[in-house]
Amino acid sequence: MSEIAVRKPVLERPQSSGPRPCGEDAGLHGVDRPGVAWDWMRQTGQAPSGADWVRPQVAEAWARCIDEHALTPGVELAPRLREADAPAMEATISPAAAHLAEAAYDLRALLGDAEVALLLTDPDATLIQFFDHGLEMSAGWPMTRVGADWSEAAIGNTGVGAACLLREPAAFDGKEHFNRALHRFATAGCPILGPDGRICAIIGLISARRDSARLMLGCLKIARRVMEASLFEHLVSDGYLLRLRASAFGDPGGRYAAGGRVFVAADGRIQGVDRIGRELLEAAAAGALIGEDVGAAIGVELSALKAASDDARAVPVKGRGARLLIADVHRAPRRDASSAAASSAGCGAELAELRACDAEWRDGVLETALRKASGLQERNIPILITGESGVGKDHLVRRLHAIGPRKDRPLVAINCAAIPRELIESELFGYEGGSFTGARAKGKPGKFVEADKGILFLDEIGDMAADLQATLLRVLDSSEVVPIGSSKPIRVDVRVVAATNRSLPEMVQKGTFRRDLYYRLNGVQLWLPPLRERPDRLRLLAHLFRIEQEQLGVAEAHSFADEVWRVFLQHPWPGNIREARNVLRSSIAVARERIIRIEDLPVDFMQELNVDSRRQLDASLLGEHRLEESGETSLDLSDWEARAVRFALASSNGNIAKAARSLGITRATLYHKMARYGLQSDRRIISKR
Numbered sequence: 001m002s003e004i005a006v007r008k009p010v011l012e013r014p015q016s017s018g019p020r021p022c023g024e025d026a027g028l029h030g031v032d033r034p035g036v037a038w039d040w041m042r043q044t045g046q047a048p049s050g051a052d053w054v055r056p057q058v059a060e061a062w063a064r065c066i067d068e069h070a071l072t073p074g075v076e077l078a079p080r081l082r083e084a085d086a087p088a089m090e091a092t093i094s095p096a097a098a099h100l101a102e103a104a105y106d107l108r109a110l111l112g113d114a115e116v117a118l119l120l121t122d123p124d125a126t127l128i129q130f131f132d133h134g135l136e137m138s139a140g141w142p143m144t145r146v147g148a149d150w151s152e153a154a155i156g157n158t159g160v161g162a163a164c165l166l167r168e169p170a171a172f173d174g175k176e177h178f179n180r181a182l183h184r185f186a187t188a189g190c191p192i193l194g195p196d197g198r199i200c201a202i203i204g205l206i207s208a209r210r211d212s213a214r215l216m217l218g219c220l221k222i223a224r225r226v227m228e229a230s231l232f233e234h235l236v237s238d239g240y241l242l243r244l245r246a247s248a249f250g251d252p253g254g255r256y257a258a259g260g261r262v263f264v265a266a267d268g269r270i271q272g273v274d275r276i277g278r279e280l281l282e283a284a285a286a287g288a289l290i291g292e293d294v295g296a297a298i299g300v301e302l303s304a305l306k307a308a309s310d311d312a313r314a315v316p317v318k319g320r321g322a323r324l325l326i327a328d329v330h331r332a333p334r335r336d337a338s339s340a341a342a343s344s345a346g347c348g349a350e351l352a353e354l355r356a357c358d359a360e361w362r363d364g365v366l367e368t369a370l371r372k373a374s375g376l377q378e379r380n381i382p383i384l385i386t387g388e389s390g391v392g393k394d395h396l397v398r399r400l401h402a403i404g405p406r407k408d409r410p411l412v413a414i415n416c417a418a419i420p421r422e423l424i425e426s427e428l429f430g431y432e433g434g435s436f437t438g439a440r441a442k443g444k445p446g447k448f449v450e451a452d453k454g455i456l457f458l459d460e461i462g463d464m465a466a467d468l469q470a471t472l473l474r475v476l477d478s479s480e481v482v483p484i485g486s487s488k489p490i491r492v493d494v495r496v497v498a499a500t501n502r503s504l505p506e507m508v509q510k511g512t513f514r515r516d517l518y519y520r521l522n523g524v525q526l527w528l529p530p531l532r533e534r535p536d537r538l539r540l541l542a543h544l545f546r547i548e549q550e551q552l553g554v555a556e557a558h559s560f561a562d563e564v565w566r567v568f569l570q571h572p573w574p575g576n577i578r579e580a581r582n583v584l585r586s587s588i589a590v591a592r593e594r595i596i597r598i599e600d601l602p603v604d605f606m607q608e609l610n611v612d613s614r615r616q617l618d619a620s621l622l623g624e625h626r627l628e629e630s631g632e633t634s635l636d637l638s639d640w641e642a643r644a645v646r647f648a649l650a651s652s653n654g655n656i657a658k659a660a661r662s663l664g665i666t667r668a669t670l671y672h673k674m675a676r677y678g679l680q681s682d683r684r685i686i687s688k689r
């Protein structure tokens with residue numbers, strides 16, 4: 001982090017300096033004070049020094065932006081990618097940050113549809129992770145790219161940049177941001193401390209509700225507690241865990257009620273202290289107490305702590321003046337060295353190491369989703385799986401079926417987008433023999449009946465016609481279907497899992513998806529992240545690579561050149577895992593040597609990447625933002641899918657069957673997607689109508 005002198009707030013505003021209400025805001029109640037102050041700053045080039053126009057924290061931050069960071073007021077600042085010549089970003093983040101990235105994933109799932117984006121940066125404010133599900137902030141926004149520089153010096157004050165600089169939680173509403181580009185948002189950030197008291201990451205939230213900074217800050221402080229506890233448990237091993245409590249006398253306000261923890265290695269040296277432990281022991285600086293002998297630090301030797309019997313564990317120790325602390329000693333379990341290495345490998349290590357540990361890697365995203373889904377299945381809670389096209393929604397359902405209690409019963413999948421509108425009712429509910437022209441004489445049972453005692457998977461549920469939504473809801477509520485041409489209801493016992501890559505809450509708001517059906521299907525929502533947002537995406541790619549090699553039966557194992565890994569790391573993968581598997585498969589098929597190089601990557605992939613030479617590639621990796629260049633500055637999730645479809649059509653020269661194959665979807669689904677995105681194909685021109 002750059003060394004910047006942190007200015008103390010200036011509360012006085014000299015009469016001569018500072019904005020005056022002007023324009024249409026003048027004289028009105030509820031003047032947009034930060035807005036007026038910001039305009040004044042833009043015009044004068046100075047930060048207001050008084051506290052009556054903006055909060056002191058804001059005046060301070062703006063003053064830093066002008067004086068220390070030499071930023072120009074009034075402009076839109078876009079971040080550069082930091083990772084200029086370093087190896088791939090993922091290979092440089094610390095094991096602690098990698099663990100937090102996984103914890104952030106769980107947290108993101110908890111936020112559900114709260115319409116906030118969650119991000120994680122390293123201690124220098126370089127973006128490691130960005131989840132915009134819910135807020136659906138443009139995936140093409142440069143600040144959302146892994147490697148983007150979120151420091152105050154780069155993009156002006158944000159909750160994240162200020163938290164990084166000041167080492168404390170910070171938050172800003174709309175026009176409290178120096179950077180005009182951030183006026184649409186509120187931002188909040190909170191440093192996460194590792195067991196040594198040093199910052200190992202900053203967690204942040206962004207909301208399009210411009211007045212939500214303080215609310216988000218409250219959420220982050222809770223999240224910080226959870227994340228720091230999880231990190232502590234993850235990093236310490238093989239030694240003694242001391243639990244510290246303040247006595248009621250020493251903690252009248254209950255501030256330390258949760259207790260603090262100190263981790264002591266077998267040799268008696270302190271290896272970690274959590275936030276409350278640090279406060280109780282009055283550790284001043286980050287890193288203080290670490291490496292110290294526990295006897296010297298808390299006034300009680302480890303042997304005395306160990307010797308304390310169960311009912312005599314109240315051992316007074318030093319700290320917080322005369323207050324009495326009680327220490328419990330627990331032998332922390334020894335963590336398996338290989339699993340510790342596996343979890344940290346690939347983060348602080350070089351790419352080569354990353355690839356070497358591939359065999360031990362496990363797909364945490366899939367496993368977490370499976371774990372949650374199996375519990376829900378047993379309790380008959382409907383599951384809605386969301387995520388972009390190709391992230392593995394279908395794959396998840398198949399795995400879920402294979403491991404669940406209904407594995408010996410059918411899994412019946414129905415693609416609501418691919419079945420013609422007029423057939424879907426008979427497909428779902430079946431029909432009696434001869435009930436309509438063209439019907440089979442014996443009739444047909446329908447998917448609900450076929451799935452009886454098993455699982456019915458309603459894929460692409462967001463594409464179901466409105467009138468059918470009502471019928472589906474009725475069936476789900478009653479668990480009975482009435483085949484076409486019959487009046488006899490049939491009772492069915494099905495577990496329903498639905499999936500979509502569309503935003504159902506948005507469709508509900510627009511009135512194109514029934515609210516009651518949404519609630520009926522959305523017992524619990526499982527969101528699968530896009531490949532570009534996964535912190536473990538390189539390891540997932542390495543894993544998929546191995547699968548493809550096995551399936552192709554290649555005798556000699558291939559590997560990728562580092563330049564290819566870098567491309568993979570930066571590529572936005574609009575077609576997600578499906579696209580990745582196609583790229584990997586065709587690279588293996590065409591490679592002439594064991595090392596796969598850029599030239600071996602499929603042509604359409606390179607076109608998509610918009611680089612055809614190493615030089616251009618480097619330029620793109622150094623921060624030339626292709627989406628910005630192409631004017632596509634605000635892509636949302638469906639834009640990514642539209643891009644994937646367009647590229648598949650373009651690279652198959654308009655051949656629908658070939659394009660559908662390369663996307664791994666049926667022709668009917670492709671036609672449907674083309675209609676949705678207004679694309680047509682005349683075998684030469686792929687255009688937007």
Ligand SMILES: Nc1ncnc2c1ncn2[C@@H]1O[C@H](COP(=O)(O)OP(=O)(O)OP(=O)(O)O)[C@@H](O)[C@H]1O
Nearest residue numbers: 366388389390391392393394395396501577578664
């Ligand atoms: N975790 C995974 N491991 C290995 N392969 C995977 C994984 N997830 C998905 N795939 C593969 O990626 C391809 C796309 O997956 P899938 O069809 O499940 O995506 P989807 O999200 O259902 O896409 P869509 O919304 O377009 O239907 C499939 O070939 C699938 O086998």
